[in-house]
Amino acid sequence: MPPSRYPLLFQINTRVWLTAISRDLGRPATLDDIPDAALLRLAQLGFEWVWLLSVWRTGAAGQAISRGNTEWRKEFAQTLPDLRDEDIAGSGFAITGYTVAENLGGDAALARLRQRLRHHGLRLMLDFVPNHTGLDHPWVQEHPEYYISGSEQDLLRTPQNWGRTGAGPGARILAHGRDPFFPGWPDTFQLNYGHPALQEAMIAELLKIATQCDGVRCDMAMLVLSDIFENTWGIAAQPFWPKSTRRVREQTPGFVFMAEVYWDQEWTLQQQGFDYTYDKRLYDRLRQDQARPLREHLQAGLEYQDKLARFMENHDEPRAAASFSEGVHQAAAVIAFLTPGLRLFHQGQLEGFKIRISPHLGRGPTEPVDLKIHDFYERLLAILRRDVLRNGQWRLLPCGPAWECNESCDGFIVFTWQGDSQERLVVVVNFSPHRSQCYVRLPEFPDGVWRLKDLLSNVQHDRRGEELRSKGLFLDEPGWRALVFEVERGG
Helix, strand or coil: CCCCCCCEEEEEEHHHHHHHHHHHHCCCCCHHHCCHHHHHHHHHHCCCEEEEECCEEECHHHHHHHHHCHHHHHHHHHHCCCCCHHHECCCCCCEEEEEECHHHCHHHHHHHHHHHHHHCCCEEEEEECCCEEECCCCHHHHCHHHECECCHHHHHHCHHHEEEECCHHHCEEEECCCCCCCCCCCCEEEECCCCHHHHHHHHHHHHHHCCCCCEEEECCHHHHCHHHHHHHHCCCCCCCHHHHHHHHHHHCCCCEEEECCCCCCHHHHHHCCCCEEECHHHHHHHHCCCHHHHHHHCCCCHHHHCCEEEECCCCCCCCHHHHCCHHHHHHHHHHHHCCCCEEEEECCCCCCCCCCCCCCECCCCCCCCCHHHHHHHHHHHHHHCCHHHHHCEEEEECCECCCCCCHHHHHEEEEEEECCCCCEEEEEEECCCCCEEEEECCCCCCCCEEEEEECCCCCEEEEEHHHHHHCCEEEEECCCCEEEEEEEECC
16 A cells, blocks of 8 residues: 555554563563564554564663663652562663664564564554664774763763773773753763764664664654754764765665654754654643644644654653543544644553553553543544545634634634545534634535534534535534534535
């Protein structure tokens, strides 16, 4: 099947999943043990992409840091009250090489899994971590020039940002990888993008990864942008992403790049070759429970919105079921996943799980399924399987007051989808806590009776086309109400 304009992606914590499978099998599981039935189920739900988190090789040094960090262990113990050292696998982002961890089955098991995914029409996405490596990556010894080095004074002044490697005359002080607004990640060393050979080495890694999967999610992709890198480290660097994305696609046409990105750098990375960029702004505005900032965000051009990855949770964010109250959750999900862009769902989200699992952990807690949330997502995914939402035309509509001095219309977000087959959807969300009213004009509807059937509740209304065009569709909805109207000719 050709790729959709607006695909669905499912993120899986690979190590946690295999631990659960191991428990069922009574032996250690590898990628070969992932059931075909689970892959088929994802395809049947409408997903086109599977993102496997944490498949690459990590090292003992990073694992020791994860197990010994007091603050991290407090978080891990909140997730797993019966926490054991063996549950702490080490961060999946402290990578020591882009080969599949042996306990997951190695590269050969990944290749077999990729073939099984393809059989079900699923594409595979894996991680690429451009900013740093694990402490015991071979380059630390073989190519120390690839890293940012410091002095004893640096280590004394900001010990949280520097680490010592080796002993004796060969000992070096290297920077920990970091976001400039936070202390360094102590299980990593920072790569130096001012060094041309390092950039070539990282492109070579990407070229290798592109033979193993169909796309990569690039961790903290904005950190290696030339201006951000120089502002953080005081080192000039040539642009990395334009040449790396170009060279990978020369070798592997159609290869997909998705960026984890913040600080309003989404458009910059889209221009430098990324197919999709995180839409953290939408997520943050959904958490604010206010319609107007969301509506303003959705007024951006489609050349930008089409490349946004919309989400309600991921491995870094709290669980949606824990962050959003019941009514807000459904209203927010309709906005996040029925607007243009890639739709990113996280393992456990569909079941309404509430406990976030750190990428340092290899085991997750057992949680009950929230049947109400599960039922909602089943209905939402059924809607998302419609071609009109994968390849159709989207349009945000203005909402007018239902009567003079009634400002409650400000709480509505309304938009339409239209497909090549004339399939039409009208999506209505009252994203406010109070009952609200408005009129919204639907100029594309000819004369005659039109039936509006809500796909989330099966409520339906008949309206005349001339009324929808002139006065508009009247809406009077309780707080946090979401409606997805299928519009067809009435009797």
